[in-house]
Amino acid sequence: MIVLFTDFGNHDPYVGQVKARLEEHAPGQQVVDLLHQAPDYNAHAGAHLIAAFAPTFPPGTVFMCVVDPGVGTERSGTVILAGGRWFVGPDNGLLSIVSARNRDSRIWHINWQPEGASSTFHGRDIFAVIAALVAKGEFPADKLEEKPRLNVEFDKEDLDRVIYIDHFGNAWTGIRGAGLPKSTRIMARGGEFKHAESFGFVGKGEGFWFVNSVGLLELAINRGSAAEKLGIKLGDVVQVFRPN
């Protein structure tokens, strides 16, 4: 299975071109759109999201990840094997957290570019081809060079910020929820959030935090938009008050 994680947008003709290229190079391969509205230009938020999503997919999954404002410049492309899953994308930090959180990570530099490749669409012309080859089990050793580490690495610890806001207005943070006591209180944009298991356990319009389906701490308002009501924005700092 090839999983796509990009900031190409769901409305634009970019994802379709990538899929056509995948189908050319790996006919019949299953392709799943995970996210195409990753925060624009924001490899940092993307890196935390990818690290959270990865373990919820089966081993062998190939992630093609593109948030790539430096496309066409000197930044490298990379292939990573981490925790039994593959990741293909730019070496701009985007894949550094999932790599750092797995002790067994192996890293390759992509040293190949097809003739006539576009300067602005490596997703289609380079990463899709590499991902297709990996997915169908034809590891493209001739297009890669193993190396000890990535060029760009982000801090692998939790990020106390909002890294994604969904269409309901729920705010995902870069904080992993495992082990967080239920009496923990969270503050964001002046609003306070207590824990609840799910939406139906708090009143209509009431805020709460929960550990979401990929293990991240998420802020929500039952039947309302936390983003709109409190003005929560991408990148906002989130304060965590653990019980004494």
Add this chain to the structure above:
Amino acid sequence: MIVLFTDFGNHDPYVGQVKARLEEHAPGQQVVDLLHQAPDYNAHAGAHLIAAFAPTFPPGTVFMCVVDPGVGTERSGTVILAGGRWFVGPDNGLLSIVSARNRDSRIWHINWQPEGASSTFHGRDIFAVIAALVAKGEFPADKLEEKPRLNVEFDKEDLDRVIYIDHFGNAWTGIRGAGLPKSTRIMARGGEFKHAESFGFVGKGEGFWFVNSVGLLELAINRGSAAEKLGIKLGDVVQVFRPN
């Protein structure tokens, strides 16, 4: 074929997670995205939409339907066989109209939950698994219990309200158009709509009603947005003036 009808949104990383789960449990199964912007939290509008869509799909189709503000609380999950098609989703009324409009409906309660299921994403952890099993012909009898009726039932008659607005600004109503005389006039938000067969039969900027491609009465403005021009909103009452 598995058909998805949800309020997960097209931009968020929810649909992709569901599809990966479907692919794990029913590899190679065809999955069609019908609607992921069903009115948020609005099981009532969703129920009328599902009932209208169902007959336009071939028998044997498995619909996974999720508009589920009560996820994680005591509300049940259900499987329904109605008119030769399968429906999997929450027992909160969402599937009650398609069930009530088919005399042969059979209803099962889902009494299974996998270990480690998320409290907020039963679509991925429960309904996708059940839908996958049904779709590949492995009816999960061990996870279900037949019962005579749903816990939550909506009125199965037409709903004289706007239940969906598309990106053109056309307003779908919950009124079935079959048998409605062409001289019927419709009023909504102070605007009057007469019948026309299609867009090109009225002037630019002119409003009209027609029976849409799933049999519902729909209000539109040729090359314009009925929603914007008249301020039509989801839930608006629609008045039907049949000829004497």
Add this chain to the structure above:
Amino acid sequence: MIVLFTDFGNHDPYVGQVKARLEEHAPGQQVVDLLHQAPDYNAHAGAHLIAAFAPTFPPGTVFMCVVDPGVGTERSGTVILAGGRWFVGPDNGLLSIVSARNRDSRIWHINWQPEGASSTFHGRDIFAVIAALVAKGEFPADKLEEKPRLNVEFDKEDLDRVIYIDHFGNAWTGIRGAGLPKSTRIMARGGEFKHAESFGFVGKGEGFWFVNSVGLLELAINRGSAAEKLGIKLGDVVQVFRPN
């Protein structure tokens, strides 16, 4: 491979109905969503986009293209074979440029309509069925009639206007970039754009033009929205100042 190019929108339940119909008539056929937010009602912009996209897909690809404000009126449906690729859609100019730019084009009129076809959704009821048959190699000669030319034809030369704006705010023009000197300057909405190879080669917030991944001249601002910053809109005239 069937490629979809429409103005059906990504949020509405239209694309899913088309895909279900394709699956019924061409089971297992690969279907790729290229664009569902083609400018509404705008067959002219669509025609230039289709002509630019077509050569980037492999021969044998079947494009189903629907931007069809005249649906249900007397306008015809058409099938075109041009440059080894197939195109199915309305004869309203939308397919005329890709047809005119290929000397070997063959054109058929669709003279078939299934019983009970919707007046407003020929995409599902007519074009999807024809496209499915063509894609699986069962050319539907009984439903078609060859003819020498299309009813509606647009000028096949470049269009000096903005024909698409993506979610980053980048503006695509109808001007083919091949052979355009790099010292060419472009003016749009009072802003001037010089050439750069890609985003990372200009400063943050700086505008530039480049030849995009389908060969069209595109205007962009690095890490910003050209559309928002300069107020560029669909249809805006673009001035091209070639060097002396």
